Amino acid sequence: MGSVTGLLAVGAALGAAELAAGLTGSVSPVVAVGDVVVDATPAFLMEWAIALFGTADKLVLVSGIVVVLFVAGAVLGVLALRRPALGYTGLAVFAAAGLAAVLLRRADDPWAAAPVLVGAAAGALALALLLRSAGAVHGPGRKGPRASADAEAAHPQVGPAEGPGRRGFVLTATGVLAGSATAGAVGRWLPDALGGAGARSRLALPAAAEPLPALPAGTDLGIPGITPFSTPNADFYRIDTALTVPRLDSTRWRLRVHGMVDEPFEIDMDELLAMPLVEADITLTCVSNQVGGDLVGNSRWLGFPLADLLRRAGVRSGADQILSTSDDGWTCGTPTEVVMDGRDALLAVGMGGEPLPHTHGYPARMVVPGLYGFVSATKWVTDIELTRFADEKAYWAQRDWAVRAPIKVMSRVDVPAPLGRVPSGDVVLAGVAWAQHRGVDAVEVRVDEGEWWQADLAEVPGIDTWVQWVAEADLDPGQHTVEVRATDATGRTQTSERAEPIPDGASGWHSIRFTAE
Ligand SMILES: Nc1nc2c(c(=O)[nH]1)N[C@H]1C(S)=C(S)[C@@H](COP(=O)(O)O)O[C@H]1N2
Ligand SMILES: [Mo]
Numbered sequence: 001m002g003s004v005t006g007l008l009a010v011g012a013a014l015g016a017a018e019l020a021a022g023l024t025g026s027v028s029p030v031v032a033v034g035d036v037v038v039d040a041t042p043a044f045l046m047e048w049a050i051a052l053f054g055t056a057d058k059l060v061l062v063s064g065i066v067v068v069l070f071v072a073g074a075v076l077g078v079l080a081l082r083r084p085a086l087g088y089t090g091l092a093v094f095a096a097a098g099l100a101a102v103l104l105r106r107a108d109d110p111w112a113a114a115p116v117l118v119g120a121a122a123g124a125l126a127l128a129l130l131l132r133s134a135g136a137v138h139g140p141g142r143k144g145p146r147a148s149a150d151a152e153a154a155h156p157q158v159g160p161a162e163g164p165g166r167r168g169f170v171l172t173a174t175g176v177l178a179g180s181a182t183a184g185a186v187g188r189w190l191p192d193a194l195g196g197a198g199a200r201s202r203l204a205l206p207a208a209a210e211p212l213p214a215l216p217a218g219t220d221l222g223i224p225g226i227t228p229f230s231t232p233n234a235d236f237y238r239i240d241t242a243l244t245v246p247r248l249d250s251t252r253w254r255l256r257v258h259g260m261v262d263e264p265f266e267i268d269m270d271e272l273l274a275m276p277l278v279e280a281d282i283t284l285t286c287v288s289n290q291v292g293g294d295l296v297g298n299s300r301w302l303g304f305p306l307a308d309l310l311r312r313a314g315v316r317s318g319a320d321q322i323l324s325t326s327d328d329g330w331t332c333g334t335p336t337e338v339v340m341d342g343r344d345a346l347l348a349v350g351m352g353g354e355p356l357p358h359t360h361g362y363p364a365r366m367v368v369p370g371l372y373g374f375v376s377a378t379k380w381v382t383d384i385e386l387t388r389f390a391d392e393k394a395y396w397a398q399r400d401w402a403v404r405a406p407i408k409v410m411s412r413v414d415v416p417a418p419l420g421r422v423p424s425g426d427v428v429l430a431g432v433a434w435a436q437h438r439g440v441d442a443v444e445v446r447v448d449e450g451e452w453w454q455a456d457l458a459e460v461p462g463i464d465t466w467v468q469w470v471a472e473a474d475l476d477p478g479q480h481t482v483e484v485r486a487t488d489a490t491g492r493t494q495t496s497e498r499a500e501p502i503p504d505g506a507s508g509w510h511s512i513r514f515t516a517e
Contacts, residue, residue: 006077017119
């Protein structure tokens with residue numbers, strides 16, 4: 001009964017905290033604790049967790065925290081049955097830890113403490129109610145065997161071990177459980193359901209002041225199994241450190257531009273959407289993408305040129321780093337000169353003809369062609385500070401990743417599929433290659449380490465996207481290996497030298513084995 005009491009008190013605290021977080025639009029304490037754990041975890045442990053759990057690492061962490069809380073709750077509940085003060089003290093200790101975590105992460109949010117305080121109060125209330133009704137069974141007012149017998153006589157359906165006290169406890173427990181589950185569910189669902197004017201579904205994006213022409217015919221070769229030129233939003237890879245997807249309200253969103261500038265300023269979404277927006281086709285790539293990996297995607301982005309935004313603030317000389325920060329506290333350092341050199345670096349609001357999906361940074365993110373995402377593509381961006389690389393280090397730079405990270409020229413075989421089986425004779429080889437903001441000049445393939453020959457390239461709208469390639473080989477039945485390498489427009493050919501993603505991106509040739517039959 002003690003462990004049930006403890007479990008339910010923890011459940012009540014978590015449910016009420018989620019409800020309060022949903023109502024106030026502030027961070028869930030469990031997520032805040034998770035963020036602090038992630039921040040405090042040494043890089044090697046993080047990499048191990050990511051290697052082990054992949055993109056499920058966040059779910060594993062949040063579940064882990066919840067399990068720890070419940071186990072602690074069960075133990076405290078047993079103790080509380082003897083000494084209630086122990087139960088309340090335990091609750092207070094966890095509340096203090098939660099409070100520390102949310103204040104560490106969200107010192108600027110006036111509501112940050114509310115979920116923890118409401119949760120602690122609900123936990124204490126549940127504990128008091130449950131201890132009282134448990135006390136009716138075990139405590140000083142314990143009913144003797146006679147009372148049970150009486151109860152049995154009055155309510156024959158109640159088993160011999162049951163009594164009015166125990167039934168009271170079961171009723172209280174059921175009530176607490178139902179209340180916490182409802183509070184938790186409503187808290188999670190509330191932000192979306194309430195979703196007023198700032199909800200993603202309500203955001204009407206203006207057309208671009210300078211719309212791009214439609215993609216040239218022939219960007220897609222239409223080969224079965226090849227990566228489509230335009231990645232649908234739903235299939236776009238997602239990489240970030242956020243434990244739960246931030247779901248921002250566009251009417252509350254603000255971007256502050258400050259630091260080494262003449263005129264710091266803030267803009268909101270209405271102002272941003274009233275400015276002349278542009279479109280750009282840009283392929284995004286993650287530095288963690290392995291050779292042959294799929295952490296790369298292409299979209300048509302809608303946004304305001306970052307360079308114009310910075311010009312409005314007036315960048316002071318010496319400010320070589322644009323340090324951007326997301327709503328959830330992630331930071332990113334981008335070379336100022338890259339953003340100012342004329343390329344289509346955007347403060348983006350649209351992706352693939354829609355507002356940015358929540359997973360991809362709604363309501364606004366950065367997109368800079370030619371740089372890996374970790375040094376350029378801040379999602380849920382709320383702060384841009386002009387600073388010096390020598391003065392401030394962004395999130396991944398603090399964890400031994402590169403400070404400057406242009407995307408390496410890379411190519412991938414999509415067709416045939418790895419270890420696939422194809423009819424012998426004329427075999428189609430196809431895939432994609434990228435060298436953003438330089439452009440791909442050539443793609444070569446070779447089979448079974450024979451001579452290299454040139455693949456045909458599809459059309460591209462510019463130098464900031466990937467390109468599809470295709471080649472044909474006449475192959476006898478048997479096992480074959482195909483390798484691919486690209487050359488960018490500066491004449492640099494992809495190196496065969498294998499490098500791991502850390503610190504500045506993987507290198508090496510992609511090869512796959514398949515069988516012709
Ligand atoms: N707020 C925030 N933005 C972020 C990140 C992050 O962890 N947090 N990760 C970056 C990295 S490493 C990459 S590769 C891109 C991925 O963008 P996508 O998830 O839209 O594909 O987002 C970048 N922007
Ligand atoms: Mo990334």
